[in-house]
Amino acid sequence: MALVQYSDSESDAEQEAPPRKINKIQDPPSHHRPIASLPPLPASFHDLYASSTRVSVRDDPSLHGGRKRVIPHVEGNWPTHIYLEWYPSKEELGILGNIITQAEHMLRGEQAKLHSLLHSDLGAQLPLHISLSRPVVLRTEEREPFMDSFQGALQNSEISAFDVQLENLDWVSNSEKTRWFYVLRARRPDKDDLNRLLRLSNGSLGYFGQPALYKPASPASKLDEPQRRTQDSEHSPNDLTECFHVSIAWSLAHPSLEDTERMESINLQGLNDLRVHFDCVKAKIGNNVSSIPLPR
DSSP states (O other): OOOOOOOHHHHHHHHHSOOOOOOOOOOOOTTTSOOOOOOOOOGGGGGGGOSOOOOOSSOOGGGGTTOOOSSOOOTTEEEEEEEEEEOOOHHHHHHHHHHHHHHHHHOOSSTTOOEESSBOTTSOBOOEEEESSOSEEEEGGGHHHHHHHHHHHHHHHTOOOEEEEEEEEEEEEOTTSSOEEEEEEEOOOTTOHHHHHHHHHHHHHHTTTOOOSSOOOOTTSOOOHHHHHHHHSSSOTTOOGGGOEEEEEEESSOOOHHHHHHHTTOOOTTGGGOEEEEOEEEEEETTEEEEEEOOO
């Protein structure tokens, strides 16, 4: 049977035709009507939309609030990041939003403007995370061997799901000193899970020649702020808990001494009762996100 091609005018007329009247079937009484409820979205759903749409093939800071790309686009290179992901609840978003609002009122100057990491420019909720690696680069042929190595090490470690308590508002810079992040520090979990995961990540990426994250520094080296706090702590050199953090906002300007002092008066009400549960480790290679579950 041949297909009939309709003209544009016919298609428009068909769309504008008045709808046919359909006799409505009477609804059953409310006490007999089944209650429809949608199941919650699986955690893997967020991994499908973990990457934003590329709007330029070149690094254009004007498209990203002044941010500069740390890893340039190079064919055959795959930006890689290992992390723990957290989607705050409505109540948790309220606590974090209140902290950011207070910080915004205390900063001075246009360059010190804070950009929240809780929501996108369109108002969609964004995931937060604790990094277990630097932003590194793997070659195409290294992707599969790395994932096999890292998953094997994680399964053999017997690290199970755990909770992390957040405390203290602070700031850290990226390695290029082009952005400053306002962060909440993580408290050491009962079984030292953060340090254990960090060692697994550093070891697996180190096999492929990638630099470690939060590697203990020698006293003679020039230390950044998180490393100074770690070295001065009473913990062992291998305990890097004070480096772990969750970024909640960022700025292009270095916080002044006055800004830092004012931040100490921010009310962190509700933060002490906030515990974040992690039951998987995320590995993002390019635009592909793998979720590796931790035993419960």
